[in-house]
Amino acid sequence: MQFPITPLLPDLLDALATHSRLVLEAPPGAGKTTQVPLALLHAPWLQGRKVVMLEPRRVAARAAAGFMARQLGERVGATVGYRIRFENKVGPTTRIEVVTEGILTRMLQDDPLLEGVGALVFDEFHERHLAGDLGLALALDVQAGVREDLRIVVMSATLDGARLADFLDAPRLSSAGRSFPVTIAHFPARRDEALEHQTRRAIEHALATHPGDVLVFLPGQREIAKVAALLELDDHAVEVLPLHGELPIEQQARVLQPAPDGRRRVVLATNVAESSVTLPGVRVVIDSGLAREPRFDPNSGFSRLETVAISQASADQRAGRAGRVAEGWAYRLWPASQRLEPQRRPELVQVDLAPLALELAAWGSDGLRWLDSPPPGALAAGRDLLRRLDALTATGTLTERGRQMLALGTHPRLAAMLLAAANDPARLALACDLAALLEARDPLRTRTDALAARWQALAAWRAGRVASDASRSGLAAIDAAATQWRRRLRCDAAPPATAPAHALGDLLAHAFPDRIGRQHPQDPRRYLLANGRMARLFDDSALYGEPWLVASELRFEAKDALLLRGAPVDEAVLRAEFAAHFSDADEVRWDAERRALVSERVARFDGIVLAAKPAGRVDPALAARALTDAVRDLGLAVLPWSEALTQWRIRVQCLRVWLPELGLPDLSDAALLATLDDWLLPALAGKTRLDALSAEELAEAVQGRLDWPLRQRLDTLAPTRIAVPSGMQRAITYALDADGTPAAPVLAVKLQELFGLADTPRIADGRVPLTLHLLSPAGRPLQVTQDLRGFWERTYPDVKKEMKGRYPRHPWPDDPWSATATHRAKPRGT
Structure with a gap:
C-alpha cells in the first residue's frame, strides 16, 4: 500500500544510519504513525531490538497498532502490540510497541538502559503533553549517558520543526502529505x-x-x-x-x-x-x-x-x-x-508539577534538557507538596514512600491516600471509590459541600437507586474507574455499601494533609488549615459544626478560601496516623505591635495552633531565630545601618560589576535577606530585642561576608577617600541606580585643589573615571565633568572670568596646568 510518506522512508532510514536523532514533519494523513515504525523494523542498526512508539491518545494507540498488525497479516500482540493504562496487548514476539505517555515514563524509570529497545518514536509531539516532554528529556539523558546507539525520532504535524531540529541537533525531513482543497x-x-x-x-x-x-x-x-x-x-x-x-x-x-x-x-x-x-x-x-x-x-x-x-x-x-x-x-x-x-x-x-517533581526525584537528576523548561515556581510548589506527603526528604531525595507512590502511576495526592489504606482491604476499597470520585466530574447537580453525599449517591447507584439530582452516566463512569483501581491494587474486597461518618475524611486527609482544618475557636464557620491559611464554609454548609475536617476542593479568595467540598475527620485518627504532625514545644515569636519577643508553650498540628500559654524565660537560641525571622518579615531597614556601612555595601556592589573577576559576594537587599541565617542569626545570639544589636555588631556581621584579603582589595580598588594635588584627602561618594547598577562615583572638590592635575582620577584598577563636582570657594558647584583636561582647555577660561571678581582672595591663574594647587585663600595683602 502506497502512502504519501512512502517515498520519504528511504531518506529517513539513511538519516538514521548516520544520526541518532531525527525530526520528521508530516501532516495528518501522510501515514507517518503506521509506516515509520514498520520501516524501522528491518534497519540494520536495530539488530532485532524493539521499536517503542509514544502515542499520546489511547484511541490512536489502539488504532495504529491494529492497522500495522493488519498490514503484516497478523493479530495485535504478535509483531505489533500496544500498552495503555489498564490494558496490555503485547506478546513475547512483539517488536513494535505502541504505548501511551505514562507507560513510556514507567519504562524509562524501571529500565534506564532500555535493554532490548533500539528506537523511540515520539508521535504527535506537537500536542506538547507533559509526559511527552518528560519522556523526550529522559530519553535524551539515556542517550547521552549510556545508550549512544539509541535512535530517537520525533514526529510532528504542526510544531516548529526548525526549532525542534536545532534543539535536538538532528536532521529534519518533511513529507508533503496528501490532501485536497x-x-x-x-x-x-x-x-x-x-x-x-x-x-x-x-x-x-x-x-x-x-x-x-x-x-x-x-x-x-x-x-x-x-x-x-x-x-x-x-x-x-x-x-x-x-x-x-x-x-x-x-x-x-x-x-x-x-x-x-x-x-x-x-x-x-x-x-x-x-x-x-x-x-x-x-x-x-x-x-x-x-x-x-x-x-x-x-x-x-x-x-x-x-x-x-x-x-x-x-x-x-x-x-x-x-x-x-x-x-x-x-x-x-x-x-x-x-x-x-x-x-x-x-x-x-500550565499544569500541576507535583507528578513531574516526583518523576525527577526518582530519576535522580535535575540536569535534563527540555525544549521548554518547567517553571521554577510551579516545580518548587510541587516539591513542597511531596514533602508534606512524605514522598521527599527535606533535601529533596526520594523516600521509600515516594517510590511506592510513583509505582501507582497516579497523582501523588491520590497515591498517598491509596497507600494509607493498603493494609486494610475494606478501607482500600473505599479509597478506590474516593480516588475515582476525586478524578471525576461532580455526579450531583445540586450544590453541597459534603463529599459524603457524592459517595452515598455512588453507593445508592450500585444498589439500583439513582437520586433525582445525580447523573446516571457520571456515576457509572465513577464506578468503572473504582473497579479498575481495585483490580489494579489487587483489592478483593467488594465496594462498601455504607461507611462510618469520618471514614471518608480520615482517608482524604492522606491526600490533602495541607488542607486539614480545625474549627476556629471564635467563629464556627471558619477553619484554620494545616498550611497556615484560613477557610470558611457556605452559609448552608452540610459540614457546619464539625470540629475537624479536610477540604478536597477550595476556592482561593483574597481573605479566606471558600470550602467547596470536604469531609469531617476524627481527631483520634489524626493523632494516630499523623502523630509526627502534632507538636508541643516552646516557641518564641516577634510581636509586631509590642516590638518585642513573646515566649509561649504552643501545641500545634502543623500550622494550626491548638493551644498556647506563656512559657516564661525566653530561650536564647529561639530568640535569635525569632529576631531573624522578624527581620525577614520587616525588612533590612529595621537594622541599625550607619552611613559608613551603607557606603561599604555600595562599594562592594559596584566592584562586583566593575571587576567581576574578584568574585565578590552579592550584598543586595534580596541576597542579604535570602542569607539571613548565615550572617545575621549568629550576630543576634543572646539578644532578646532587635535594638540590642549595635551598629558596630551589624557592620562586623555584614563585612564578615568578605574575607580579609578581599576587604583590603576593596579599600584599594574602591577607596573611600583620594588624595588631591592640594595635599588633602577628599571623600568619594558611591551610589547605585534604582535597578541596582552602579552610578558613577563622585569626587566633590574645590577647583583650586586640582591645579596642576591634567587628567580625571580613576579607580577600580583604572577602569572607572570619577565624576568631578568642581566647587567654587564657597562650596557651590561650578561644573560636573569626567573630562578634566577638556575642562581646563575649554571651560576654565569662562569660569575664571566669572569667578575672579566674585572671589578675589582665591587664586585664578591664567595657566592652571602649572599653578600650585591649594585649599586656602591667598594671604591678605597679596
Missing part, C-alpha cells in the same frame, strides 16, 4: 444560541448541501451527548457515532471502519480525531473551536480538564480532515474576527 467558512451562531443547537444547525446544513460523512469536533463527552440527543429528535438517514477516549474498543473500531451499509455518518468527536486516526469518507468538518485541556486548578490541587479555545495550528489540522479523500468543506463555529493562538501551549507551563 478544503473550503473554509464560519457558520454564525444566532443570538444567545447554545453550542449544541448551533452545531445541530451546521450538521443539518452540511448533510443537505455536501456529500460524504461529517466529522464534528466538540470539547468533550458532555457536548457530544447533548448534540447526539438533539440529532436523534430528527430522523436523518444517517448514522450518528460518538468518538472519544472512554469508549469501549468495539465502538471505537466501528467508527474507524467504513459504514457497512453504505449510510452516511456523522461522527461526534473530541480532539482525539485531530491526528493519528483516519476516518474514512469524511468530506465535511464542523469545528466548535474548543477542546478540553489540562490546567492546574489550585482549588482542587489537581490539574483539571478545562474547556479552552484551540490554537490556529489545531484548527488547520482539523480542517484538513475534510480533504483526505476528495475536495472538502470545513465550517467553523466561531466568528471570523476571533484570533487564535498560533500554537498549542506546552502542558508543562
Whole structure:
C-alpha cells in the first residue's frame, strides 16, 4: 500500500544510519504513525531490538497498532502490540510497541538502559503533553549517558520543526502529505444560541448541501451527548457515532471502519480525531473551536480538564480532515474576527508539577534538557507538596514512600491516600471509590459541600437507586474507574455499601494533609488549615459544626478560601496516623505591635495552633531565630545601618560589576535577606530585642561576608577617600541606580585643589573615571565633568572670568596646568 510518506522512508532510514536523532514533519494523513515504525523494523542498526512508539491518545494507540498488525497479516500482540493504562496487548514476539505517555515514563524509570529497545518514536509531539516532554528529556539523558546507539525520532504535524531540529541537533525531513482543497467558512451562531443547537444547525446544513460523512469536533463527552440527543429528535438517514477516549474498543473500531451499509455518518468527536486516526469518507468538518485541556486548578490541587479555545495550528489540522479523500468543506463555529493562538501551549507551563517533581526525584537528576523548561515556581510548589506527603526528604531525595507512590502511576495526592489504606482491604476499597470520585466530574447537580453525599449517591447507584439530582452516566463512569483501581491494587474486597461518618475524611486527609482544618475557636464557620491559611464554609454548609475536617476542593479568595467540598475527620485518627504532625514545644515569636519577643508553650498540628500559654524565660537560641525571622518579615531597614556601612555595601556592589573577576559576594537587599541565617542569626545570639544589636555588631556581621584579603582589595580598588594635588584627602561618594547598577562615583572638590592635575582620577584598577563636582570657594558647584583636561582647555577660561571678581582672595591663574594647587585663600595683602 502506497502512502504519501512512502517515498520519504528511504531518506529517513539513511538519516538514521548516520544520526541518532531525527525530526520528521508530516501532516495528518501522510501515514507517518503506521509506516515509520514498520520501516524501522528491518534497519540494520536495530539488530532485532524493539521499536517503542509514544502515542499520546489511547484511541490512536489502539488504532495504529491494529492497522500495522493488519498490514503484516497478523493479530495485535504478535509483531505489533500496544500498552495503555489498564490494558496490555503485547506478546513475547512483539517488536513494535505502541504505548501511551505514562507507560513510556514507567519504562524509562524501571529500565534506564532500555535493554532490548533500539528506537523511540515520539508521535504527535506537537500536542506538547507533559509526559511527552518528560519522556523526550529522559530519553535524551539515556542517550547521552549510556545508550549512544539509541535512535530517537520525533514526529510532528504542526510544531516548529526548525526549532525542534536545532534543539535536538538532528536532521529534519518533511513529507508533503496528501490532501485536497478544503473550503473554509464560519457558520454564525444566532443570538444567545447554545453550542449544541448551533452545531445541530451546521450538521443539518452540511448533510443537505455536501456529500460524504461529517466529522464534528466538540470539547468533550458532555457536548457530544447533548448534540447526539438533539440529532436523534430528527430522523436523518444517517448514522450518528460518538468518538472519544472512554469508549469501549468495539465502538471505537466501528467508527474507524467504513459504514457497512453504505449510510452516511456523522461522527461526534473530541480532539482525539485531530491526528493519528483516519476516518474514512469524511468530506465535511464542523469545528466548535474548543477542546478540553489540562490546567492546574489550585482549588482542587489537581490539574483539571478545562474547556479552552484551540490554537490556529489545531484548527488547520482539523480542517484538513475534510480533504483526505476528495475536495472538502470545513465550517467553523466561531466568528471570523476571533484570533487564535498560533500554537498549542506546552502542558508543562500550565499544569500541576507535583507528578513531574516526583518523576525527577526518582530519576535522580535535575540536569535534563527540555525544549521548554518547567517553571521554577510551579516545580518548587510541587516539591513542597511531596514533602508534606512524605514522598521527599527535606533535601529533596526520594523516600521509600515516594517510590511506592510513583509505582501507582497516579497523582501523588491520590497515591498517598491509596497507600494509607493498603493494609486494610475494606478501607482500600473505599479509597478506590474516593480516588475515582476525586478524578471525576461532580455526579450531583445540586450544590453541597459534603463529599459524603457524592459517595452515598455512588453507593445508592450500585444498589439500583439513582437520586433525582445525580447523573446516571457520571456515576457509572465513577464506578468503572473504582473497579479498575481495585483490580489494579489487587483489592478483593467488594465496594462498601455504607461507611462510618469520618471514614471518608480520615482517608482524604492522606491526600490533602495541607488542607486539614480545625474549627476556629471564635467563629464556627471558619477553619484554620494545616498550611497556615484560613477557610470558611457556605452559609448552608452540610459540614457546619464539625470540629475537624479536610477540604478536597477550595476556592482561593483574597481573605479566606471558600470550602467547596470536604469531609469531617476524627481527631483520634489524626493523632494516630499523623502523630509526627502534632507538636508541643516552646516557641518564641516577634510581636509586631509590642516590638518585642513573646515566649509561649504552643501545641500545634502543623500550622494550626491548638493551644498556647506563656512559657516564661525566653530561650536564647529561639530568640535569635525569632529576631531573624522578624527581620525577614520587616525588612533590612529595621537594622541599625550607619552611613559608613551603607557606603561599604555600595562599594562592594559596584566592584562586583566593575571587576567581576574578584568574585565578590552579592550584598543586595534580596541576597542579604535570602542569607539571613548565615550572617545575621549568629550576630543576634543572646539578644532578646532587635535594638540590642549595635551598629558596630551589624557592620562586623555584614563585612564578615568578605574575607580579609578581599576587604583590603576593596579599600584599594574602591577607596573611600583620594588624595588631591592640594595635599588633602577628599571623600568619594558611591551610589547605585534604582535597578541596582552602579552610578558613577563622585569626587566633590574645590577647583583650586586640582591645579596642576591634567587628567580625571580613576579607580577600580583604572577602569572607572570619577565624576568631578568642581566647587567654587564657597562650596557651590561650578561644573560636573569626567573630562578634566577638556575642562581646563575649554571651560576654565569662562569660569575664571566669572569667578575672579566674585572671589578675589582665591587664586585664578591664567595657566592652571602649572599653578600650585591649594585649599586656602591667598594671604591678605597679596
